[in-house]
Amino acid sequence: MNTAIYPGSFDPITYGHLDVIDRATTIFDKVIVAITQNITKNPLFTVEERLHHIKEMTKDYDKVEVDEFSGLLVDYAIRKNARAIIRGLRAVSDFEYEFQMALMNRRLREEIVTVFLMPNEKYTYLNSSIVQEIAQLGGDVSNFVSPLVAEQLRLKLGKLTAETQKKNNA
Ligand code: ADP
Numbered sequence: 269m270n271t272a273i274y275p276g277s278f279d280p281i282t283y284g285h286l287d288v289i290d291r292a293t294t295i296f297d298k299v300i301v302a303i304t305q306n307i308t309k310n311p312l313f314t315v316e317e318r319l320h321h322i323k324e325m326t327k328d329y330d331k332v333e334v335d336e337f338s339g340l341l342v343d344y345a346i347r348k349n350a351r352a353i354i355r356g357l358r359a360v361s362d363f364e365y366e367f368q369m370a371l372m373n374r375r376l377r378e379e380i381v382t383v384f385l386m387p388n389e390k391y392t393y394l395n396s397s398i399v400q401e402i403a404q405l406g407g408d409v410s411n412f413v414s415p416l417v418a419e420q421l422r423l424k425l426g427k428l429t430a431e432t433q434k435k436n437n438a
Contacts, residue, residue, distance in 0.1 A: 272296040272352040272383065273345050275304050275337075279311045280417045281322050282399055284391035288356040291385045293331045300348055301326065305338040312400055312424060325414050342377035350380075357384045358392045400425075 272292055278285060278301070285301075292299045303318050313321070315336050326332040337344040345353060353373065355366055370382035394412055403409050403421040410418050 269297045269349070270295075270352075271298040271300065271348060271350040272354050273300050273302050273341070273348060273350045274354040275302045275341050275344075277306055277309060277311065277396065278303055278318050278322055279309070279313055279396050280318065280399065280413055280421065281325055282391070282394050282396060282412050283414075284356065284358070284387050284394040284412075286325055287387040287391050288354065288385050289326060289329065289332060291387075292354045292383075293329055295383075296331070296352065298331055298333065299329075299354070300333045300335055300350065302334075302344065303336040304341070305336065313420070317420065321414070321417050321420070324416050340376065342373050342380050345380050346377065353380060353382045355382060355384055357386050358394075 272295075274285075274289060274292060276285065289299060289301060301322050303315055303322070305315065311318075319334055319336060322334045326334065335348075341353065345351075353370075355370070357363065357366060366384065370384075373380060373382060399409050399412050400421070402412075403418075404425050409421060413421070
């Protein structure tokens with residue numbers, strides 16, 4: 269069984285991520301979408317919420333599994349019997365960071381291969397934080413995320429705005 273791990277923050281998952289997942293399923297027997305518990309980022313959605321979003325968005329894909337992990341990605345890949353790590357490349361701006369990570373992971377575990385996939389051009393400008401920003405400013409994000417995520421963004425950001433207002437008024 270040819271398994272690949274697609275790691276990321278997915279905060280939240282977008283149609284750009286889904287495009288990469290879709291392409292990955294044409295090459296691999298199993299694709300594990302794995303949420304990284306990134307200590308340097310302050311996530312908007314909890315891991316449980318993100319697991320739910322990803323499961324809902326990938327429910328029609330038999331080859332896709334959804335998981336979370338902490339610790340080294342290459343160790344996680346070995347535990348899952350995966351030989352490949354999938355990453356999305358949108359623009360040159362992604363390249364330097366991705367190149368460094370791929371080479372470092374190879375240094376740590378020679379047998380794990382990083383595979384880069386390019387999404388449809390219409391998703392090259394899309395990332396999770398820009399979606400958060402648009403939603404925060406009351407913009408329409410329905411072209412970028414699933415209806416479930418759009419609704420949860422509205423609820424969560426509405427709640428955050430109310431909390432900030434309460435703090436400011438106190
Ligand atoms: P991370 O915090 O690890 O960068 P992200 O959720 O932002 O996690 O991204 C996970 C992976 O998906 C990365 O390889 C990223 O380049 C890729 N990715 C994110 N958005 C897109 C997109 N719109 N099109 C293609 N790949 C994307």
